[in-house]
Amino acid sequence: MSRHRAVRNLDYDEVMDEFEENLEEEEENRLLMEQGVADVRTALGTEASKVTKAQIEEALWHYYYDVDKSVTYLTSKFINPSKPKAPKPATQKPTVDTAGKKSPAGQAKKSKSSTTTSVASSVADLKIDDTPLPKSRNLNVLSEFEKSIKKKNASFVVVGHVDAGKSTMMGRLLLDLNMVDQRTVDKLRKEAHMIGKPSFALAWVLDQRTEERSRGVTIDIATNRFETETTAFTILDAPGHRDFIPNMIAGASQADFAVLVVDASTGAFESGLKGQTKEHSLLIRSMGVSRVIVAVNKLDMVDWSQERFDEIKDQVSGFLSATGFQKRNIAFVPVSGLHGDNMVKRSENPAVSWYTGPTLIEELELSEPSARAMEKPLRINISEVFRTQQSQVTVSGRVDAGSLQMGDAVLVQPATEKAFIKSILVDDAPAEWAVAGQSVVLHLSHIDPMHVRSGDIICDPSKPIPKEKTFALKALAFDFLMPMQVDVHRGRLHAAGKITAMPALLDKVTGSVTKKNPRLVKPGQVARVRVELDEQVPLEAGQRVVLRSGGETIAAGLLE
Numbered sequence: 206m207s208r209h210r211a212v213r214n215l216d217y218d219e220v221m222d223e224f225e226e227n228l229e230e231e232e233e234n235r236l237l238m239e240q241g242v243a244d245v246r247t248a249l250g251t252e253a254s255k256v257t258k259a260q261i262e263e264a265l266w267h268y269y270y271d272v273d274k275s276v277t278y279l280t281s282k283f284i285n286p287s288k289p290k291a292p293k294p295a296t297q298k299p300t301v302d303t304a305g306k307k308s309p310a311g312q313a314k315k316s317k318s319s320t321t322t323s324v325a326s327s328v329a330d331l332k333i334d335d336t337p338l339p340k341s342r343n344l345n346v347l348s349e350f351e352k353s354i355k356k357k358n359a360s361f362v363v364v365g366h367v368d369a370g371k372s373t374m375m376g377r378l379l380l381d382l383n384m385v386d387q388r389t390v391d392k393l394r395k396e397a398h399m400i401g402k403p404s405f406a407l408a409w410v411l412d413q414r415t416e417e418r419s420r421g422v423t424i425d426i427a428t429n430r431f432e433t434e435t436t437a438f439t440i441l442d443a444p445g446h447r448d449f450i451p452n453m454i455a456g457a458s459q460a461d462f463a464v465l466v467v468d469a470s471t472g473a474f475e476s477g478l479k480g481q482t483k484e485h486s487l488l489i490r491s492m493g494v495s496r497v498i499v500a501v502n503k504l505d506m507v508d509w510s511q512e513r514f515d516e517i518k519d520q521v522s523g524f525l526s527a528t529g530f531q532k533r534n535i536a537f538v539p540v541s542g543l544h545g546d547n548m549v550k551r552s553e554n555p556a557v558s559w560y561t562g563p564t565l566i567e568e569l570e571l572s573e574p575s576a577r578a579m580e581k582p583l584r585i586n587i588s589e590v591f592r593t594q595q596s597q598v599t600v601s602g603r604v605d606a607g608s609l610q611m612g613d614a615v616l617v618q619p620a621t622e623k624a625f626i627k628s629i630l631v632d633d634a635p636a637e638w639a640v641a642g643q644s645v646v647l648h649l650s651h652i653d654p655m656h657v658r659s660g661d662i663i664c665d666p667s668k669p670i671p672k673e674k675t676f677a678l679k680a681l682a683f684d685f686l687m688p689m690q691v692d693v694h695r696g697r698l699h700a701a702g703k704i705t706a707m708p709a710l711l712d713k714v715t716g717s718v719t720k721k722n723p724r725l726v727k728p729g730q731v732a733r734v735r736v737e738l739d740e741q742v743p744l745e746a747g748q749r750v751v752l753r754s755g756g757e758t759i760a761a762g763l764l765e
């Protein structure tokens with residue numbers, strides 16, 4: 206019966222529109238690919254016979270149809286490969302565990318908890334990759350990184366209530382910093398006009414780029430990049446809708462700081478404060494973000510009223526301080542994302558003359574990135590596992606701590622299986638090494654795909670991350686907490702468990718114990734809680750974890 210109801214509730218036109226849009230997009234991609242293959246073949250000339258159509262297509266897909274990049278890649282990979290002296294491949298491929306014990310080929314140890322990924326199941330019958338490894342150059346990665354830094358790198362997550370204007374604001378930033386060309390914007394304006402939503406053109410700038418990225422290499426959440434003279438920024442895009450809270454958590458757990466967008470228009474600010482403005486602020490704080498820039502947006506809709514700005518500033522700063530943000534780490538900028546006032550350029554509107562502080566971009570530049578944990582043991586949080594031509598086990602994820610280089614041996618937890626890093630991509634480009642803070646794609650060798658799942662951790666084999674069944678969390682409660690069943694989320698990892706004890710209520714700012722063994726923790730309170738999991742998962746102090754129940758986020762915090 207409920208199925209019938211669901212069918213009746215479907216908006217047929219909407220479904221058909223979406224279907225047709227998908228078809229159009231597919232057709233567009235097919236044409237782009239056909240044209241790309243022809244262009245690459247022309248550019249390669251007589252050498253074109255040395256690469257297959259599939260190899261060209263994969264390169265084009267990977268480089269978003271960029272012909273030059275694809276040609277460079279194909280040339281270096283298949284036409285003129287530099288031939289490093291490769292170590293002799295093992296005659297019989299062994300799997301190696303941490304203790305150095307080997308098992309014969311084809312008998313890789315099964316991880317107990319193998320709910321395998323789609324990739325793993327589709328390639329379960331494949332042989333373990335045993336192609337020889339490129340010889341590691343044994344680089345001093347940290348000094349290579351120092352040499353390579355030209356600009357400060359900082360990433361921020363954009364949060365706020367649905368429709369507060371987050372995408373429009375980021376589209377405006379990209380446009381005013383010349384990161385998108387006027388032609389693209391004009392095209393989007395025309396399209397937006399045609400469907401009667403002219404105000405959405407700027408938001409589409411961001412969404413279009415986002416789509417482009419997520420189609421290629423999947424990382425935790427969609428990202429966009431832009432640069433100023435001093436800083437290379439990464440925007441971690443977090444949709445405002447409450448269904449996307451898990452994405453928001455993934456974004457916040459990677460961010461150096463946050464931009465909180467609030468809608469200043471009449472009534473919108475008030476409903477936003479009750480909605481995601483509050484939930485997002487609590488979340489980013491409990492995910493360890495300590496600096497927040499509040500963009501008070503759509504002030505054009507209230508005639509740039511200073512009174513309205515001050516009222517919002519008072520309320521939001523009171524609320525943010527109570528959440529644990531220090532006053533000196535909160536900044537407010539009155540802006541209009543749609544019209545561009547105080548975004549990159551200072552507003553020339555006389556109605557805004559009362560504001561003389563920094564523009565949004567100046568505030569962004571003032572933010573210092575949080576220290577990268579480069580000296581710590583290697584930890585890479587796997588977001589996706591997939592198969593490419595380079596490797597049957599290709600993973601994407603973020604380097605949370607430490608550094609790595611081609612040829613390194615690594616350990617995958619919880620399977621406790623060793624693998625080797627065959628090659629690395631950093632921000633989509635081939636690289637010899639990577640460090641904490643970077644998003645990477647790794648081609649692994651000498652490991653069976655069944656041992657690698659999204660949510661797993663790649664770590665240093667000499668300092669592996671422990672596997673735990675219980676942990677203590679300093680948690681900020683969003684709902685009532687008591688001994689209860691919970692879902693534990695850490696990045697892409699989800700595990701079932703239960704709160705078994707709540708030893709203390711803590712002061713939100715200082716962290717000191719205010720009450721022992723509370724029977725109930727109320728929303729907004731911070732408490733130490735103990736959680737027992739149904740299975741062992743790789744966990745260690747300092748990780749950011751979220752507890753959910755019945756599809757709702759009920760608490761988030763740092764592992765102790």
Ligand SMILES: Nc1nc2c(ncn2[C@@H]2O[C@H](COP(=O)(O)OP(=O)(O)OP(=O)(O)O)[C@@H](O)[C@H]2O)c(=O)[nH]1
Pocket residue numbers: 365366367368369370371372373374404405408444445446502503504505506540541542543544
């Ligand atoms: N007047 C005015 N309208 C704005 C401004 N910024 C955004 N808008 C409008 O607000 C609406 C929502 O903007 P979006 O950028 O899609 O909002 P969002 O926060 O990204 O929305 P979600 O991704 O759904 O959470 C659009 O119609 C925008 O044109 C502004 O500064 N002034």
